Amino acid sequence: MHCSMSVWCEYVAGWAAGVSGLIIGHPLDTIKVRQQALGAVGALNVAKYTFKYEGVFAFYKGLLFPLLSAGVLNSVYFGVYGFSLSLFCNRKDKLSAEENINHMKQNGLAVYLSGCVGGFAQAFITCPVDLIKIKLQTETGHNVKFMNTHEHDYRGSLDCVKRVFKRTGLKGCYKGLTVTLWRDIPSSGLYLLVYEKMLSFFHGGNVHSELKFFSTVISGGTAGILSWACIIPLDVLKSRIQADDTRSPTYSGIYDCFKKSYQNDGWKVFGRGFWVMCLRAFPVNAVSLLSYEFVLCHLCK
Template identity: 35%
Template sequence: MDFWPEFLASSSGREFVAGGFGGTAGVISGYPLDTLRIRLQSSKNGSAFSILKNMVSKEGPASLYRGMAAPLASVTFQNAIVFQTYAVLSRAFDPSDSTKDPPSYKSVALGGIGTGALQSLLLSPVELVKIRLQLQNTSQSKESGTSPVKVAKNIWRKEGFRGMYRGLGITVMRDIPSHGFYFWTYEYIREQLHPGCRKSGQENVNTMLISGGLAGVASWVCSYPFDVVKTRLQGQTPSSLKYLGICDCIRKSVKEEGYHVLWRGLGTAVTRAFVVNGAVFAAYEFTLRFLLNNENIKIQETI
């Protein structure tokens, strides 16, 4: 038995591969804005434009892509797992036994919530390394190393397993609601823009881009304060330890900078979310259709 043909012929296999392509497209399209978001969340002052100008002039344009190797290397697998897990869970939560009808919106939201909880275990160490690299040359991080592997080894050597999973709790708190809103919004908006497409699987590229973009915006708006806290917790090293935990980080950040600090960088995050998730879902849907069409052609040739 050939593994790949059999794997791609299964529903899980197609969703796994399509999710991987979607994740890769999302990272490449939105990484500079993600770096800018991290810098905004960690700084006490400065607008997005001033920080961007300062980074490009002092560190060069390449600084906007610093640390991209870590999520790019892992996001294909991580996003593949996310979409495959979501497909399984959304069906598992659906009371209907019909495989022809799409899962209910309630099942979609519950599948997203379960997916967010599970994927946090994969995502937390990756985002830790990415944030340490993105914050290099700032006062927030003293991390050494110029590559994801070196930074990961340094964290493991100094902080151990616990250090690699610093911020796991806040990552779970962020991803559970965000993924529920994420998949629910995508399915709801695409059906509103193109009625019947959830069952037929046929919609145009504009529907995919807009639905995916708005899904990303919704997921960030509902969970953004958690992300700010996560960035601050994961950005600190043992030599620059400032926050003792989630509550301590919120209390000190609000006391020093006001409640608006919990929403700092939201504009950049929302802009990035629309671009990235439009690309993610478009790449996912196109890849899924390509694999389905190829499978249909093979079945017809066999017959």
């Protein structure tokens, strides 16, 4: 993030970060989504039923669209973050490029707000990608013993897109956008604030000028856990809204989803998937940011 780079380097680094995180984290993401959308089933039982009735490849349902969009999504996020940060902070002409970066990263409020702007921008890509991913992840068939079963018989991501678009149009592809914005804007700001502040701590108050494995892994993993932990209730609502059947929807909106979820399962429903999220968030974000920093600092000099 802190080496000189071109637009293509930013894209390649974002793609590397996104793909590496997806490959590691998608199976746990499938378990989390199924916990949140398919009833009160423990994570181990979700994993057991999924493997028993659908096989190991079921854990990778819905991977195609996130895989294809990973580069664009991460490039938008980090690109908008960097651009916004430069606008929020006054550059000092007498300072070197590295000193200017250090100057900007010391402004915690600017880092947080810039991360929020990045989260806002990426949400418009995240929402339709997540919608297709979640619909495929929650397609269980009639044999799986979850409280709810989804039997759409999609023939893959493209078939899912075509059928959703045919039934609900472009608006239907953005179902859950409002709750996605609520979830992603504050968590994206917190994510980068924690990451940059922890890196600054590890590097004696200065922005790192070279890749260091330990500090990047610990900072990235911790930032991932904290940013996800604070928005897990919104993630539950988003999973339920986007998994909802387009033909006969259960929920009419965010408040309706909140009310019905609470009435059926109590407050505990809004923490569903928390431990799986923690287990997933640390390695995914550690590897994602390590990949991102590696590409920018070693391949894009």
